[in-house]
Amino acid sequence: xxxxxxxxxxxxxxxxxxxxxxxxxxxxSAGGGLVAQAFRPEALADDCERxxxxxxxxxxxxxCAASVxxxxxxxxxxxxxxxxxxxxxxxxxxxxxxxxxxxxxxVADAGEADTTVLAPxxxxxxxxxxxxxxxxxxxxx
Numbered sequence: 001x002x003x004x005x006x007x008x009x010x011x012x013x014x015x016x017x018x019x020x021x022x023x024x025x026x027x028x029s030a031g032g033g034l035v036a037q038a039f040r041p042e043a044l045a046d047d048c049e050r051x052x053x054x055x056x057x058x059x060x061x062x063x064c065a066a067s068v069x070x071x072x073x074x075x076x077x078x079x080x081x082x083x084x085x086x087x088x089x090x091x092x093x094x095x096x097x098x099x100x101x102x103x104x105x106x107v108a109d110a111g112e113a114d115t116t117v118l119a120p121x122x123x124x125x126x127x128x129x130x131x132x133x134x135x136x137x138x139x140x141x
Contacts, residue, residue, distance in 0.1 A: 031084035089118040
């Protein structure tokens with residue numbers, strides 16, 4: 001039980017709509033779109049095209065259009081809460097900077113602000129090579 005949610009970890013409703021395989025998991029978000037958790041690098045190509053948000057310990061490719069919470073951010077910021085905002089996902093640190101806990105001491109200037117907006121990435125369109133294949137050119141002769 002956490003955050004006033006009376007369900008136990010074994011409650012079947014927690015996995016409703018979640019689809020997983022060896023590469024990762026995908027689930028619909030409350031505000032529309034998909035949220036993906038990529039376990040392996042092979043999952044990122046598909047997730048970058050389809051998901052609004054990806055959580056992964058891996059580095060996402062620069063061409064990824066989804067908002068990404070990667071391993072580096074997780075190490076810097078730790079646990080966080082996400083909610084959908086007008087301009088993207090609003091990310092709030094579960095442990096704001098400067099808070100000292102016995103199991104997790106405060107770190108001087110631990111990185112990002114306590115609340116940030118994780119906007120979708122702007123990816124420039126890929127150039128398409130319109131040069132005909134050699135086999136296509138020879139077929140007309």
